[in-house]
Amino acid sequence: MRNQMRIFFDAVSENEAFARLVAAGFFAQLNPTIAEITDVKTAVSEAVTNAIIHGYEGKGGTVELFCAYDENRLQIEVADRGIGITNIAQAMEPLYTSKPELERSGMGFTIMETFMDKMRVESIPHFGTRVYMEKDLKTECGDSLGSNTGIHSAGPGRTSRSKRNAAPRKYGINLEHCKKILWAWI
Template sequence: MKPINTVKFTFPSRSVNEGFARSAVAAFAAQADPTLDQLADIKTAVSEAVTNCIVHAYRDTIGLITVTVSFYEENELRIIVADKGCGIEDVQQAMQPLFTTGGEERAGLGFAVMESFMDQIKVSSKPGRGTRVTLVKKLGSR
């Protein structure tokens, strides 16, 4: 299925850019006239996905994060957050609530939060090559 409209942007994995990413995605999603709750859900999920890249993918280094946001038929919004960081050894384990590689200061709830706010989430990763998180949300009629 081909997207109706798409935007793509790349930025360094600095924590100050997390707010930019969530705001940019929300601004793009606004064309579908989502509810405030839907917009808040999208912003929260994007925030979690970008924060995962910053904290886990690149750890103590700076790398690039790419966000692609697309609209498809029937108001389906797809958001892809991708990095070329360290990758995830075991995606199923990483998606379990409370699992973290970020030390004691991390709750290990990032993927659980994303799953609770989006209609669908898919994670693909290769150790040493990076991770791609796809978030899907159906929005109200345009």
């Protein structure tokens, strides 16, 4: 099943937490692991922070967050209509920052690449930047979600269920528990 959402919000630092929670909440319906949700939240946080700090240079604007899933594949796009990136390869080098005076670490793109399965950046100077990210959700033993049975092996004496059978698991975390944990992180 395919599902998607798109939101636009002001490019202010307070909305970085909002964006990562929106993405986590949207993907929570797939019953991901806590680690998978954390990966998504971290990558979204980095992309939105880049848009605010580098794209708009803290001067305001609008950030776009697009999230979609098709079975177990998550797709995320974060876009701005800011100043753009003149040299994407250089910007993606670990420890490179265009804002050393702000004591930025230069690890944003590296973090996104680390936590997501695929990541690419498109940018046009003076017109903005769009970051595309993808992640495949896995069960605890590495099988992809979404088989015909809906039940997957999760180690000796354990099972995990896909989104079609999201009943509580004997030793795992069910969807309702994930939602409670997500809300606790707010």
